[in-house]
Amino acid sequence: MSAESIVESTIEVTAANVSPVPSAAEIILTPSFSQRFPLVIPLISTLVLIAIGLFVYVSFAKKQALRRPPSVVICGPSGAGKTALWSALTGESVPATVTSFQQNIKSGYEGKNYALVDYPGHNKLRQGLWTEVNGGAVQGLVFVVDLASLQRNITETGSFLLDLLLLLEGSNLPLCSKRLLIVGNKSDVFNAAGLAKMRLVLQDELRQQKESRSKSVSESNVDILGKVFDFNSLETEVEFCETSVKRDSFAKVKGWLEEL
Ligand SMILES: Nc1nc2c(ncn2[C@@H]2O[C@H](COP(=O)(O)OP(=O)(O)OP(=O)(O)O)[C@@H](O)[C@H]2O)c(=O)[nH]1
Numbered sequence: 145m146s147a148e149s150i151v152e153s154t155i156e157v158t159a160a161n162v163s164p165v166p167s168a169a170e171i172i173l174t175p176s177f178s179q180r181f182p183l184v185i186p187l188i189s190t191l192v193l194i195a196i197g198l199f200v201y202v203s204f205a206k207k208q209a210l211r212r213p214p215s216v217v218i219c220g221p222s223g224a225g226k227t228a229l230w231s232a233l234t235g236e237s238v239p240a241t242v243t244s245f246q247q248n249i250k251s252g253y254e255g256k257n258y259a260l261v262d263y264p265g266h267n268k269l270r271q272g273l274w275t276e277v278n279g280g281a282v283q284g285l286v287f288v289v290d291l292a293s294l295q296r297n298i299t300e301t302g303s304f305l306l307d308l309l310l311l312l313e314g315s316n317l318p319l320c321s322k323r324l325l326i327v328g329n330k331s332d333v334f335n336a337a338g339l340a341k342m343r344l345v346l347q348d349e350l351r352q353q354k355e356s357r358s359k360s361v362s363e364s365n366v367d368i369l370g371k372v373f374d375f376n377s378l379e380t381e382v383e384f385c386e387t388s389v390k391r392d393s394f395a396k397v398k399g400w401l402e403e404l
Pocket residue numbers: 220221222223224225226227228229241242243244245263264265266329330331332333387388389390391
């Protein structure tokens with residue numbers, strides 16, 4: 145026999161003897177296997193059901209954790225009187241502080257379905273506020289301005305308000321989330337600006353800041369606020385009022401919150 149025919153016959157023999165290796169599932173499903181190990185199939189079925197149940201539970205729990213409870217947020221520059229206003233509205237006492245670094249939250253404010261949140265004004269915490277607003281559960285915003293130092297803080301106040309309006313106007317949040325009450329607080333202080341003046345000063349500042357931002361390439365979105373900034377031309381419903389928490393004069397804010 146030649147070497148070639150030996151190789152050929154070896155290949156034929158090998159090919160004829162080798163059958164495909166059965167998969168684990170095939171082995172388990174053979175009648176002889178289930179007779180020898182009757183508990184394996186029920187055990188595997190139970191494990192698969194538990195795994196599916198766990199998956200469904202974890203996905204549901206994650207969704208619940210991501211869903212924020214509805215809220216109305218009191219925000220604005222540091223020192224404007226947000227915590228004082230929140231305290232007066234809720235009747236909750238807050239330790240006397242100079243600057244807040246944590247939110248104060250009153251769930252179910254006045255029997256409403258939302259929580260009233262006092263958000264600290266420190267600019268390092270601003271990103272958290274944007275995340276809160278973007279979350280879609282904010283039903284309204286109260287932006288507090290210090291009327292006694294309006295001119296002195298106008299750049300910071302204007303920039304904060306411009307960022308907030310850009311976020312609201314540029315988002316696809318429902319209209320019910322785009323409600324803003326601008327509160328001029330500390331009207332009791334002798335040199336406090338009046339309500340009409342506050343509106344005018346803020347509008348002028350926002351016009352200027354929008355104009356200068358529109359020249360920057362990275363700020364191309366400011367045009368969503370219209371050609372010339374005007375509170376009346378926004379999709380966001382903006383209202384104004386004056387308060388003095390010190391003199392217990394904040395009924396307008398109460399009324400606005402009541403209507404939400
Ligand atoms: N005169 C006067 N002072 C006020 C009034 N409301 C608050 N204040 C004072 O303003 C200061 C700042 O008030 P806060 O409520 O702590 O200010 P805030 O806006 O919470 O400040 P941050 O927590 O830093 O963001 C405190 O000394 C308050 O007593 C007001 O209506 N009139």
